[in-house]
Amino acid sequence: MKDSETVSPRKGTVVDSIVQNLADDIVSGQLAPGTKLDAQTMAERFGVSRTPIRETFGHLAAMGLVTHRPNRGVVVATLSPEALSDLYEAMAELEASLARLAALRMNSHQRETLERLHNESIHLVRDGTSDEYDQFNRTFHALIFEAARSPQLQQLAETTRTRLAPFRRAQFRLNNRLSKSWEEHDAIVRAILTGDAEGVARLMRAHVQTVSAMSAEFIAEHQPRPVAASSPDLAYQGADG
Amino acid sequence: MKDSETVSPRKGTVVDSIVQNLADDIVSGQLAPGTKLDAQTMAERFGVSRTPIRETFGHLAAMGLVTHRPNRGVVVATLSPEALSDLYEAMAELEASLARLAALRMNSHQRETLERLHNESIHLVRDGTSDEYDQFNRTFHALIFEAARSPQLQQLAETTRTRLAPFRRAQFRLNNRLSKSWEEHDAIVRAILTGDAEGVARLMRAHVQTVSAMSAEFIAEHQPRPVAASSPDLAYQGADG
DNA sequence: AACGAAAAAAGTGCATGCACAATTGTGGTT
């Protein structure tokens, strides 16, 4: 254990960099849902006092990454199956809206880039790893977000995506999910290129909802106890191993 | 000026009630966009120390109601015309999504309530005040939010609505905007009752965007200096008086 | 009188201390 991981002496406030740090830990799964975070410990870990840590917790709570219980500290956010599918629904709607706007506003250069990158991604389906495809997948969606030119919607979508991240691990590990995903992307790209705004919204909504179903299925299959009585909330179900 | 406005001694943390207080002041326009909020003063006003005030500021910043400049305090959020129309666009998309889901999921009791309240609201168009119609308008949209059964999307829509509130004042003061609004509502209600999900999404999007245009127009017309060089951001333009 | 530099004032950001709430541990009672 290194003492006090020197919270980069850059500009801005100390708080922001600690927020980044902890958010990454949560999103990446290093801090599993349900983990209790206590101010004292974090203060020592980052070599600051408890005051900025408390502020950090506030930021994380605002992002929905942790839950704050008055007088009882904060824990990494846990989601009930209902809450998870609700979040996915929101994600699907947001991405559908962004895709629709992208179809209407994308310029020719952006269209070319999207088409080219998508076509290249076919290699990843056969030869790439899940992680590589996952990375391309993020790029694919980011291109569409960008093209929609709707910063506020984009922001909401990205926040929602971040909240889902701890529960999306290894989404592409399921049987031939990669090729299914590619085909869905393909339909989306074609709809964008032909300017079919309503169509692309429908396709994107379905695409995200498929991912949602996969996530739920994956988690269900990897439950320690298949159908137990008392585990309403999802803690991290271990995937990347 | 009463000293220390006894921040209701209820349960929960002190911070939450102060957040409510200040959020209300901002949303209602008591604290105009651009107003600087300093911790010291607020601490005295609410009879607490600066620490919980700082936390309060964090919450308000997370909601987008204030802007935080490191080492330079917080000010009530100000929006450039572009940012304002961007926010309205997001609002339009969110409400369109919610309306679409509502059309698919509304039960018969909810349909009856919506239709009844909408029909009754015709009186307000002729006999009511702007404020009364504004209040009904909120109810109308809330009914649809509720019926969509999509808590996360609903939350995003409500947060966005709150952020827009300081800039929406007196939106119904413009010529016959009331009857126009009622007609738009009418089309929306009919689409919901016939289960035309895609149609209601389109109508709702247009409805919110009309409000957006009205807002922009109203602000433009009430600008102190019609076309000046240097006022990129909108402070509160005084309406309710 | 206008301008600029330096000093003073004001205000933020973080550390630390204390009071109180929640949790855990212990011992007594049935």
Add this chain to the structure above:
DNA sequence: AACCACAATTGTGCATGCACTTTTTTCGTT
């Protein structure tokens, strides 16, 4: 041995103090 009350411990929530940054005021120079 199981259960409950009470004490000890842990940890949160807020107050206060100090250092440093930003802003304002003052004062000397042109």
